[in-house]
Amino acid sequence: MRLALLISLAAVTAGAGTALAQQRNAQPYREHVPYIDWKPDVTGDIQHTGTYQYWKDRKALNPDWVASKEHQWQLNWKFMDPSYDDTLHGGHIARDRGAALYKKLDAGGAFAACLGARNGDLKGLRANHYPQYSTALGRVVGLEEMIEHCAARQNVTLENGSYDNSAISVYVTEFSNGMPINIDVSKGPLKDAFERGRERFHLRNGATHFACATCHVTLVGRSLRGQVLTTPYGDAAHWPTYRTKDELQSLHVRFAECNRNAGAQPLRPGSPVYSDIEVFLTALSNGYPVDVPSARD
């Protein structure tokens, strides 16, 4: 009797499994369906969610909308960036920590030079030069990967994704505050990375069989896990960010969190796939000014 029950249970589960498998097979397992024509500029959002007009100027956000749960997503949460919100949070503590670490690493000026700053001047480095193709590493890298690399040259371990690494990144990024992001993805290795990143953004994977775009394109404006999804345009301009759950995050750590939430295998910060996605997302912020230290829920 018990055995029979067990067997029939097994049959039921096996049946469910096949049904699921059949449903999945209806769509190719790792399909790549580009949803929209992506324009490597923040104004591309006009054809996407059309919310760009509302968050174009951070200082001119509609305060009624800032206070309204219904409208917050249309402001792309830009009211948590410092040029609108003058409160203090863990991002400011991180920035100071980054400044102290940077000063120590750059005592001889080699750290700034390694990051690509001319005469130690960090102004515009984040906005105009990252992500970039690194000849030293032979691949496309984001700022945090370069920080790890340049620290390692001085025998200092600053793992990409760690608090200290992201803290230095906030410090360096702050020198680009107010400067529009400006990366050229029309040629060379960045163009290839942009295209790989775009493909990756649409690639379904993991237990839920979601692509980044499933949430960040199809479900924009709908709520998920207590948050309302926003446009991916203009996102890269406020990272690394302080998450109000008390965690300083770099963009790659955010990707890993999204992967985990969607039941997909998270990758290591700095992995080539994440760098490609970073190029793609940064291009969607072209023309939008950098603003850190920001916070996000």
Add this chain to the structure above:
Amino acid sequence: MASPMKIRARMNGDAAQIRILAVHPMETGLRKDGAGKPIPAHYVQTLTVDVAGKRVARYEVGTSVSKNPLFGFRVRGVKAGDKVVASWVDNKGDTRTDEAVIE
């Protein structure tokens, strides 16, 4: 040595908005480390704020307050240029005092 507080004080209409971000672990004494050993309590007990030499706020802080706590309030009867002095004392007797000027 304790890390400096971050203080931001700005006039907004007839009042100043003052924000103080303290850097402190705020350990309750109830947590345990990886090896199962209790982490000793370490938290801010009081925070006082003076503006232009006058006491404007005194906080009784305890273990229920988060790590790196933010204190904020508005105060009337002050003006741009006034000095803000914030000072905390924790349960180990450590203290930290920092200053800012109202913008």
